[in-house]
Amino acid sequence: MNRRRILVVEDEQDIAELVALHLSDLCDEVVVAADGHEGLRLATSQDWALICLDLRLPGPDGLEICRAVRRERAYQPILMLTSKSAELDRVLGLETGADDYLTKPFSVLELVARVRAILRRVDNLQKAPSPEPDTSAIVAGEVTIDPSRREVLLDGEHVDLTAREFDLLEHFARNPGRVFRRADLLDKVWGYGHEGYEHTVNSHINRLRAKIERDPSHPEKIVTVWGVGYKFSSEARV
Numbered sequence: 001m002n003r004r005r006i007l008v009v010e011d012e013q014d015i016a017e018l019v020a021l022h023l024s025d026l027c028d029e030v031v032v033a034a035d036g037h038e039g040l041r042l043a044t045s046q047d048w049a050l051i052c053l054d055l056r057l058p059g060p061d062g063l064e065i066c067r068a069v070r071r072e073r074a075y076q077p078i079l080m081l082t083s084k085s086a087e088l089d090r091v092l093g094l095e096t097g098a099d100d101y102l103t104k105p106f107s108v109l110e111l112v113a114r115v116r117a118i119l120r121r122v123d124n125l126q127k128a129p130s131p132e133p134d135t136s137a138i139v140a141g142e143v144t145i146d147p148s149r150r151e152v153l154l155d156g157e158h159v160d161l162t163a164r165e166f167d168l169l170e171h172f173a174r175n176p177g178r179v180f181r182r183a184d185l186l187d188k189v190w191g192y193g194h195e196g197y198e199h200t201v202n203s204h205i206n207r208l209r210a211k212i213e214r215d216p217s218h219p220e221k222i223v224t225v226w227g228v229g230y231k232f233s234s235e236a237r238v
């Protein structure tokens with residue numbers, strides 16, 4: 001069995017120690033990188049169950065590291081730490097591909113809850129394909145989703161999705177026409193209830209649209225239901 005390791009890239013020593021201490025209960029080993037150079041090297045050269053990535057770092061920053069990791073491993077879970085909500089907005093605007101975000105100062109309880117949820121998802125992916133039902137391919141218009149290979153085809157062409165984008169799309173496609181509130185999606189796809197993170201959903205929806213919609217500014221697959229949330233429409237285009 002693989003040892004489960006978490007990489008923490010954080011230059012503030014007291015935060016790094018606190019995070020490492022609490023995450024050490026959730027895995028076999030926590031490795032701390034104290035600057036962007038070391039973080040980038042470790043993040044891209046070794047396997048990690050999770051990378052916990054500070055945004056502001058000496059050397060390459062969290063965004064650069066996130067992008068570099070994504071180029072190599074679309075499914076690497078990444079939790080981004082930012083110091084204030086203005087920074088978080090910037091991160092979301094840049095659409096880095098982080099799976100989740102925490103704004104400093106964060107509570108240790110919240111950190112642990114997020115990391116647990118991410119690791120649980122990874123565990124579920126690694127388990128042997130559970131009793132048949134959920135592994136059959138979903139065909140929704142021009143989108144084909146293969147849950148067993150975690151692959152998405154758009155008009156027969158492979159689409160690169162992050163783990164979270166895939167989960168989100170699969171959740172929508174399994175429930176065509178059903179309207180989900182952002183809080184529902186956080187609960188079902190991210191795996192924990194929380195308030196104030198609805199913009200995380202918006203950001204992932206925007207990224208997903210950019211990848212699967214013909215015209216992301218006029219989405220036809222993941223449709224906004226004003227004042228409520230989103231729904232998936234597989235109806236054929238005219």
Ligand code: CA
Nearest residue numbers: 011054056057
């Ligand atoms: Ca920092």
